[in-house]
Amino acid sequence: MAFDSLSAFWVMEGHGPYVWSCYAAFFLLMIGLMVWSWRRRNAVIEACRRGIELKSGQQTQQAATASAASFTRVKVSQD
């Protein structure tokens, strides 16, 4: 290891704040980007699934209404 102790590693002869702030920004943004992209993909899959289920639900309802209508008696004048 290039440093004698853990505190020397942390301080880096006065350059610690510069080095660590860069690494913090790097990990924060990279992990943030990865998590955001992953969650967005899952959200899109979920939205697609709900859309398909909603559509198939409507189609079933329409089919039920249509079949019910076929049994509706129509009043015809007996005169």
Added chain:
Amino acid sequence: MWQFFHKLGSPKWFFGIAARLMPWLLAGGILLLVAGIVWGLAFAPKDYLQGNSYRIIFIHVPTAFLAQSVYVMMAVAAVVTLVWRMKLADVFVKSVAPVGLVLTFLSLFTGAVWGKPTWGTWWVWDARLTSMLILLFLYGGVIALDRAINDEKSAARAVSVLVLVGVVNIPIIQYSVEWWNTLHQPSTFKLTEKPSMPAEMWVPLLLSVLGMYLLFGWLACLRMQTEILLREQRTRWVKDYVLAGRG
């Protein structure tokens, strides 16, 4: 060859290939990046001139490298979009532009923080820094233009033209340190020469550059998959995929 090209244009085929590649890209990327960073931070020797602040290089160079090469990849995809009207090329440009934006911002940020202890200033309007800032604006412009146009085909064409106009900035970034007097040091890696630093320094740097390439590959596949799902949601295969619950 043409069959491969034809297949490559198929969103369904790409979706399957991406799903198979992604675990390898993610695992390899994290492994190489962590190895490079740990080696660079804790085990690489101190620089005789810059001291320990030079350890920022292990993230500065990979982000700057990727920021430029992502733009070049986008320019190739823009040509493919304009000439062959391949849908996947447009999907690629749209999906990776935000990744390029983040990478460019990170390279500028880490460069500025590195500049303070090394040059005594956070920012100078010299050629390398200014041309990188223009690259950041180009990425922002690409994202904004794509969102401003509702029609998918018109957006794809407009974005492709903008990407191709902006590609002139890439050689300017690359050669700015040679053409003008700048504070920025010359490139660490050159294709034709040996690296300008000892192996204990350039090997971890190379590892983190490779790791970042693999992570970019994972991000590109993931984001392209999302865009493909959005565009193809009315097709049979997307319905089957979504209902099968493979998320």
